[in-house]
Amino acid sequence: MRIGIDKIGFYAPHFFVDMEKLAEARGVDPAKYTIGIGQEKMAVAPITQDAVTLAANAALRIIDEEDLAKIDLVIFGTESGIDNSKSGAVYVHDLLGIQEHARCIELKQACYGATAGIQLAKGHVALNPESRVLVLGSDISRYGIGTAGEVTQGAGAVAMIISAEPRILALENESSYLTADVMDFWRPIYSETAFVDGKYSNEQYIAFFLNTWEEFKAKYGATLSDFEAICFHLPYTKMGLKALREVLDEGSESDRERLLAHYQTSTIYNKIVGNIYTGSLYLSLLSLLELSHDLKAGDKIGLFSYGSGAVGEFFAGTLQDGFKEALAAAEHGKLFAGRKEVTVKEYEEIFSHVLPVDGSNIELDVESDPATICIEGMEDNKRIYLNKTR
Template sequence: MKIGIDKLGFYVPHLYVDMNKLAVARNIEPAKFTIGIGQEKMALAPITQDPVTLAANAALGILDETDKEKIDFVIFATETGIDHSKSAAVYVHHLVGLNPHARCIEVKHACYGATAAIQMAKGHVALNPESKVLVLGSDIARYGLNTSGEATQGAGAVAMVISADPKVIALEAQSTYLTDDIMDFWRPNYSDKAFVDGKFSNEQYILFFSKMWEQYKEKTGLDLNDFEALCFHLPYTKMGMKALKTVLDEGTEATQQRLAANYKISAEYNKNVGNIYTGSLYLSLLSLLEQKEDLQAGSRIGLFSYGSGAVGEFFTGILQAGFQDHLYVEEHKGLFTSRTEVSVPEYEEIFQETLPTDGSNIEFNIDKDPAAICLVGMTDNMRNYVNKLR
């Protein structure tokens, strides 16, 4: 039985910051942002959007009534969760109107969480072939104003339906994975901003990829020439290319050219959104599928997932016949073209807007937020959401 991604969508907030202008405001040469790390725009979440609403809007864009009835498991992967107790999946389950007879949980391990969710979903579908699982990867990356990590912030969510006989990509059974207890990136419970040892994290990312790639080749007998493309977790778009370059010489000249060209396509969405942590790898996959028009069914795609702290996995999928007919290219194109640029001072003001932490109530005006699902405020320490379509 084939199991994999049946549907794949994403949502990005309607605001963004131009990285050239952010660089100028920080007295940094713009090329360090646009070329050095490969970022052009940074998605910015207003106060009316949080990880729950981003995920719910992503799911709303791909689910039909049949999906809503058959989904009996929702797995929400995030490292910017909103509650230490209640799963963010429960909010999404309600906001998009899913079958009440469902499990809903939240999982965490830095940027690896959505991959863990997919593997868990595969096991559920293997035992329950008629079921579907909704996997969500949703995050808002915050390092702080005028920090070394500011240029690698972002916001957005990816939603995936995992099922038997998937229409987009069937995930192969063999994968390799690795864990090591390191401190390259972390966010203590008391902080709303992350801490990172950037140089160390980059080194570990490449080391993890190298170790898992060698293990994968030994385990499967496959090599670089067997792949149409490799997609990477992208905290910034040059990161994945650094890892890819370490193995490119293993392929033929044609393979090297193909993988390099396809990598560039796979990074296009990410460079215009920024880092979305758990959803980053799958935004890269989506960028490849929706923008490379001559991708063929039967092609093998490699996927490298890395979560600081650290856990990594390398796994693969085979594109299914007619997969192009089950993408949401125009809808996603509309998300990008309808966004509004904000100035650096406006960005700084929005960035510093936070929810009350003292138990006080607050209400937001959501008229300027075009999203169907928004955060409308807090009452008695509870977040209040609305689906405008109801």
């Protein structure tokens, strides 16, 4: 029985800031951001959006009535959780109207959370072939205005339906993974922004990729020629390229050309969204699948997932017959085309406008947010969510 990604959808807030203009405002050569880091635009989340609403809006783009009846497990991968007790999955379950006999959980391991969710989902479907699992990777990346990490901020969510006999990507059982206790990136409970040792984190990312790739080769006899493309977790789009270059000499000239060309296609969406933590790898996969013109059924796609702190995994999937028809490329194109550019000053104001943490009540202007699902306000220390279609 094949198990894998049957549907995949994406959502980003309707605001973005241009990275060249941000660089100029910070007194930095724009090429450092656009070429050195590899980012063009950065999604900016208004106060009416959080990890829950982004995830729910992403899922809305792919689910139908049959999904609502068959989903019996919702797994929410995030490091932007809104509650230390209640999972974001429970909110999404309600906002979407998923049938009540379902398990709902939240997973946390930095940017690895959604990958952990997919692996758990595979096991659930193996035991329950008629089930469908909704896996969510949703985050708002915040380092702070004027910080070194500001250029790698972003916001968005990826939603995936994992099922038997998937229409898009059948996930292989072959996998290699690694855990080590390193402090390359962290966000203490008391902090609204993350801390990162940038140089060390880059080194750990590459080290984890090389370790898991070597383990994958040793376990399964794999070579670069086995893969039509390799997608990476992308905190910024140059990061994956640095890792890929470490192994390109293992392949032929044809392998190098193919993998580099597909890598560039896999970064297009990430370049105009920014870092979305748990969803970044799957946004890269989505970019590759929707924008590539020469992928075909039977092609094997490698996937490298990395979550600081740190856990890494290399695994793979095989494209299925008719996978293009199961994608929502036109919908995602409309989403990107409908976004609004904000000035650097406007971005700073949006960034600084946060929900109260002192128990105050607040009512928000949801009419200014075109998203179907928004935060309507706060009351008695509870976030009030709104699905505009109800």
